[in-house]
Amino acid sequence: MSRQRLDLGAAGEAAAARWYTDHGYEVVATNWRCRQGELDLVVRKGRVLVFCEVKTRSSDAFGVPAEAVTREKRERIRRLAAAYLEDAPFRAREVRFDVASVLDGQIEVIEAAF
Amino acid sequence: MLATISSATVLGVEGRPVTVEVHVSSGLPAFTIVGLPDTACREARDRVRAALLSTGLPWPTRRITVNLAPSGVRKVGSGLDLAIAVALLVAQEEVEPAAAAGVGFLGELGLDGALRAVPAMVSLVEALDGAVAVVPAAAAAEARLVAGHEVRPVTHLREVASALMGEEGWPTPPTPPPAPPPPPEPDLADVRGQPVARLALEVAAAGHHHLLMVGPPGSGKTMLARRLPGLLPPLCREHALEATRIHSAAGLPLRADTLLWRPPLRAPHHGASPVSIIGGGTAVMRPGEVSLAHRGVLFLDEMGEFAPQVLDTLRQPLEEGEVRVTRAKATATYPARFLLAGAMNPCPCGEGSVPGACSCSDAARARYRRRLSGPLLDRFDLRVEVLRPEVDDLLRGEPGESSTRVAERVAAARERARHRGVWANAELGAAALDECAPLSDGAALVVEQALRSGRLSARGLQRVRRVALTLADLWGCDGALGSDQVSLALSLRADPVGLSRG
Numbered sequence: 246m247s248r249q250r251l252d253l254g255a256a257g258e259a260a261a262a263r264w265y266t267d268h269g270y271e272v273v274a275t276n277w278r279c280r281q282g283e284l285d286l287v288v289r290k291g292r293v294l295v296f297c298e299v300k301t302r303s304s305d306a307f308g309v310p311a312e313a314v315t316r317e318k319r320e321r322i323r324r325l326a327a328a329y330l331e332d333a334p335f336r337a338r339e340v341r342f343d344v345a346s347v348l349d350g351q352i353e354v355i356e357a358a359f
Numbered sequence: 360m361l362a363t364i365s366s367a368t369v370l371g372v373e374g375r376p377v378t379v380e381v382h383v384s385s386g387l388p389a390f391t392i393v394g395l396p397d398t399a400c401r402e403a404r405d406r407v408r409a410a411l412l413s414t415g416l417p418w419p420t421r422r423i424t425v426n427l428a429p430s431g432v433r434k435v436g437s438g439l440d441l442a443i444a445v446a447l448l449v450a451q452e453e454v455e456p457a458a459a460a461g462v463g464f465l466g467e468l469g470l471d472g473a474l475r476a477v478p479a480m481v482s483l484v485e486a487l488d489g490a491v492a493v494v495p496a497a498a499a500a501e502a503r504l505v506a507g508h509e510v511r512p513v514t515h516l517r518e519v520a521s522a523l524m525g526e527e528g529w530p531t532p533p534t535p536p537p538a539p540p541p542p543p544e545p546d547l548a549d550v551r552g553q554p555v556a557r558l559a560l561e562v563a564a565a566g567h568h569h570l571l572m573v574g575p576p577g578s579g580k581t582m583l584a585r586r587l588p589g590l591l592p593p594l595c596r597e598h599a600l601e602a603t604r605i606h607s608a609a610g611l612p613l614r615a616d617t618l619l620w621r622p623p624l625r626a627p628h629h630g631a632s633p634v635s636i637i638g639g640g641t642a643v644m645r646p647g648e649v650s651l652a653h654r655g656v657l658f659l660d661e662m663g664e665f666a667p668q669v670l671d672t673l674r675q676p677l678e679e680g681e682v683r684v685t686r687a688k689a690t691a692t693y694p695a696r697f698l699l700a701g702a703m704n705p706c707p708c709g710e711g712s713v714p715g716a717c718s719c720s721d722a723a724r725a726r727y728r729r730r731l732s733g734p735l736l737d738r739f740d741l742r743v744e745v746l747r748p749e750v751d752d753l754l755r756g757e758p759g760e761s762s763t764r765v766a767e768r769v770a771a772a773r774e775r776a777r778h779r780g781v782w783a784n785a786e787l788g789a790a791a792l793d794e795c796a797p798l799s800d801g802a803a804l805v806v807e808q809a810l811r812s813g814r815l816s817a818r819g820l821q822r823v824r825r826v827a828l829t830l831a832d833l834w835g836c837d838g839a840l841g842s843d844q845v846s847l848a849l850s851l852r853a854d855p856v857g858l859s860r861g
Contacts, residue, residue, distance in 0.1 A: 309420045312388045319387075344387060358387045 257301025
């Protein structure tokens, strides 16, 4: 992956993290990795734990970013979340999956996307 | 954001109203159609999306759920495309819900937004809720055959959208030129000689008695049968609508401006499969030949060449006037009340009715006759032998009586049947028969002789009495059936070449 594209992704993830802190969330982890892959962003508010997949695009020529979250990707994120919860330092009462769609600096968060 | 739009689907030939509900909510972009859609209907997803985008209308990149209610009815085909597209516009608040209230939408969308016709338009429009029907312009004439709806023909999704948004009025397409008059039906005057066959045709038309003609090749069986629909009275409005609905459901071309007023003639080839005769099919249910011949004539030429199981599928429709086709995915009932006219050779070589001319072996002859099962043969009230016309008749004979003259007598006979409360004498039940057609003493004697000699069975007796009653109607006789009518009816139910002996 080119340097440029990695930067774009990192910028998008930073923008998403900012959005969550602005909305009263606490960032728990960024780029949490295990053998099966990586979770972009984990945030919490009270006892609600949110796993967020961040999709960043510089234009909508290939559709809006959120459309790139396929069924396979959603299933992978669920598995990763389960792995994360096993090691989590606290017990979450409620778990939510969000998708943050970053397009040309504009951020849109779809809460409870799947 | 929720939108509800009315549309319709078709089950067999019956239209069913469908409510298209569209819900647009936040969530990952997705488009799901629920409510028992078939494959073509589910593919509306891709057509509607492309049509909206290429028309320059907005497409929500959110979670879209389309529900086709009632969810128990299977939705067939692409006719719901337009309704789904309009519902999406309402759900996105591009169109006021009030603008689409009381309007039904029908039609398939092309990827460019153009509107295409779908089959069964007559049944679909009938089933629509609401007083206004928006239909593809190509099917507007068919939609207008149904009374009680204001029809709005459109050619493109853009026209629908701008009319609903109040930007422009509904388009007024040019009125199509009047359709050319139908080709004249063949006239009975062309038939020379053949007095018995002519009488049989007249009786068949007057009383709706099924007719079997047996005779050598070239004796004019086909020519005679093709003149049978011309003798039948025109259909009443209700029957014309039934026939039109079936032809529309089968996707057959209809005359643009009018219902099917003339009884149809269907003459399937003897290679026909059971499904093509009774209807059905795996993916899309389609009415068969028996239903296309509803209120008209089903002519089976070379009846001995049809596969026996094909002929036996005719028994249910002949008895009940409808066919029920059951498949794994759906059951459909098609009306099928037709006049059956059969023609066949007396044996495989065709010369069996001329003494000494037949070259078939006894076994071949027996096999040929077994093609017609006893129960089917029994359904024919009229069984006549048709011989090659005399040379004198062909060369010097006068033209026969015209179809118009015969049709007048047939119409008068049908009128008398109507006073008995039936559509034709063939529909009279046993009790009604006793009441309106008692046997005179002479007739009773003729019947007794036939019964004693074994030429007539108890069930055959009912059929002979119905034919005799039709003869009385044609001759304008009242009261008890005379011996001449009964004898003639008996001879019209003859067994000229020993068919039932097999």
